[in-house]
Each structure stands twice: as structure tokens, then as C-alpha cells.
Amino acid sequence: MSPPDDARHVPVLPAEVVARLDPKSGEVWVDATAGGGGHARLIAERLGESGRLIALDQDPGMLEKARRRLDGLPAAFVRANFDQLPEVLRNLGVEAVDGVFADLGFASDQVDDPARGLSFRQDGPLDMRLDPTSGQTAADLVNKLSEGALADIFYEYGEERHSRRVARRIAERRQAKPFETTADLADVVRRSVPRSGGIDPATRVFQALRVAVNDELGSLDRLLAALPKVVRPGGRAGVISFHSLEDRRVKHAFRAAGVWEPVTRKPVEAGADEQARNPRSRSAKLRVAKRVS
Numbered sequence: 001m002s003p004p005d006d007a008r009h010v011p012v013l014p015a016e017v018v019a020r021l022d023p024k025s026g027e028v029w030v031d032a033t034a035g036g037g038g039h040a041r042l043i044a045e046r047l048g049e050s051g052r053l054i055a056l057d058q059d060p061g062m063l064e065k066a067r068r069r070l071d072g073l074p075a076a077f078v079r080a081n082f083d084q085l086p087e088v089l090r091n092l093g094v095e096a097v098d099g100v101f102a103d104l105g106f107a108s109d110q111v112d113d114p115a116r117g118l119s120f121r122q123d124g125p126l127d128m129r130l131d132p133t134s135g136q137t138a139a140d141l142v143n144k145l146s147e148g149a150l151a152d153i154f155y156e157y158g159e160e161r162h163s164r165r166v167a168r169r170i171a172e173r174r175q176a177k178p179f180e181t182t183a184d185l186a187d188v189v190r191r192s193v194p195r196s197g198g199i200d201p202a203t204r205v206f207q208a209l210r211v212a213v214n215d216e217l218g219s220l221d222r223l224l225a226a227l228p229k230v231v232r233p234g235g236r237a238g239v240i241s242f243h244s245l246e247d248r249r250v251k252h253a254f255r256a257a258g259v260w261e262p263v264t265r266k267p268v269e270a271g272a273d274e275q276a277r278n279p280r281s282r283s284a285k286l287r288v289a290k291r292v293s
């Protein structure tokens with residue numbers, strides 16, 4: 001039996017997010033990645049009746065979950081990629097906000113649903129889109145991109161050392177039969193790469209494809225570039241990232257002198273207790289900055 005919705009959406013670093021972002025009564029905030037609504041609820045409770053939370057998610061199913069979790073609190077829900085944040089705010093008639101928060105990546109509900117094709121641990125269609133209604137699927141990329149382009153994706157976004165060999169095996173196999181399922185791809189990857197340590201060789205290739213399918217780094221770059229325009233002077237921005245490619249970008253953006261001053265000098269990480277309770281928190285890094293007045 002699956003746990004009830006609320007128990008599944010345990011937000012990472014909850015106390016740290018609230019303490020560092022410090023949302024206050026009457027303020028207007030954006031949760032750019034509403035997901036199951038865990039952080040969104042914590043922030044909205046701080047904003048009170050006179051404040052407002054604007055919750056974004058590109059996945060309509062997740063946005064619905066956030067809506068249910070925030071029932072009764074002053075919030076607006078918008079289905080959008082967070083790289084559209086300036087347009088979203090313009091459409092709502094909001095000029096600037098007191099803060100923006102993003103908890104990158106995907107929610108456990110998305111990974112655990114085999115129909116989304118995000119996990120190599122269960123068989124499903126090779127999809128991986130966080131917005132299930134638009135864009136190319138992972139199967140499109142795996143079956144259509146050149147061998148060289150696939151190798152670049154595995155190397156750049158998955159830091160896979162054997163990227164060329166994996167891409168070659170994929171290109172050979174797809175001549176006989178195109179890839180359709182996660183299990184099929186994971187099987188070919190596992191046969192191409194020696195297992196090292198306890199990590200399944202499919203981990204890096206699946207991460208790389210997910211990043212490519214959803215243009216995750218491009219979206220993050222556009223969000224980071226938009227933040228100084230939408231956060232009012234004195235307002236805060238916070239991002240939780242889960243791998244070095246994301247964290248590097250956040251760190252660099254929040255270092256812009258004259259734009260941000262650091263609230264967290266080093267990234268905040270989960271303590272041993274949280275890591276034991278919530279495995280997802282193990283790679284989480286929270287960085288927060290304050291918009292220079």
C-alpha cells in the first residue's frame with residue numbers, strides 16, 4: 001500500500017528553507033517548483049492571510065497536488081515552466097515579488113510512476129518529460145540523435161566516462177529495433193559499462209537523458225537570469241539543487257556583485273538525521289541570496 005499523499009511529500013531541508021528565506025506576513029512569494037506542495041505550504045503559512053504565494057509547476061498533476069495541499073491558504077497556481085516566470089508575473093499583474101524559491105528536479109510521485117519513464121528501476125515507456133504534454137521524449141532522442149550527440153549528452157549531463165561506448169552500443173542496437181522502454185535502454189547501458197561501486201551504470205545515462213529531454217540546465221539558466229528582474233531590492237531567492245551541474249550555476253549566479261549578497265556562504269546540507277529519514281536529502285544543497293537594496 002502506498003503512503004498517504006502528505007507522508008510522501010516530505011520536503012527536504014524544511015526548517016532551513018524557512019529560516020534562510022525568512023518569508024514574512026503580508027509578502028508575495030513564488031514557489032517555482034510547487035511539486036507536492038510541501039515547501040509551498042510552509043512558505044504560505046508564514047505569509048498569512050495578507051500575503052500571497054504564486055505556485056508554478058510544469059506538470060499539471062503535481063500542480064493539482066500542490067493545490068490540494070495548500071487548500072485554504074492565499075495562493076495562485078500556474079502551470080508553467082519556471083523559465084517563463086517574468087511572463088507569469090506580468091499576466092498576474094505582479095511587478096516584483098519578495099522572494100522566489102525553487103527545489104529542482106522531480107518529485108517522488110513522478111519517479112515512482114512507471115508511465116513517466118523516469119526510472120530505470122521499473123519498466124515503462126521511455127518518456128521522461130516533466131511536462132507530459134509537450135516536447136521530445138527520451139525515446140525520440142535515443143532513437144534519432146547521432147551517436148556523437150548522444151555521447152556528448154551522456155558525458156556533459158551525466159558525467160559518464162564511458163559515454164562513447166554507451167552511445168555506440170545504443171546506435172548499433174537501434175538499427176535492429178528502436179528503443180521503446182526504460183528496461184530496454186537500462187539493459188543495453190548495463191551491458192556497455194562495467195559496474196563500479198554500488199552505483200547502477202544506468203544511473204548516469206538516465207540522469208543525462210532527463211536533463212536533456214527537459215532542457216533542465218537551460219531552464220535553470222533562464223530562471224537565474226530572470227531573478228534579479230523579478231525579486232524586489234531586499235527580497236530573497238533560494239534554490240535547492242541535487243547535482244553539481246545545477247549547484248555550480250546557482251553558486252555563480254548568486255555571486256554577482258551589486259545584485260545579490262549571500263545569505264548562505266556555503267551551501268546548506270541535510271544533517272545525518274534527515275539523510276537517514278529521507279534519502280533524497282543526501283545530495284541536496286540549498287543556496288540563498290538577498291537582492292541588494
Ligand SMILES: C[S@@+](CC[C@H](N)C(=O)[O-])C[C@H]1O[C@@H](n2cnc3c(N)ncnc32)[C@H](O)[C@@H]1O
Pocket residue numbers: 009010011012032033034035036037038039040056057058059062080081082083103104105106107130219
Ligand atoms: C522536487 S519537486 C518539488 C517538491 C516540492 N518542493 C515539495 O515540497 O513538495 C520538483 C517539482 O518541480 C517541477 N519542475 C521541475 N522543473 C521545472 C521547471 N523548469 N518549471 C516548472 N516546474 C518544474 C517538477 O514537475 C516537480 O513537480
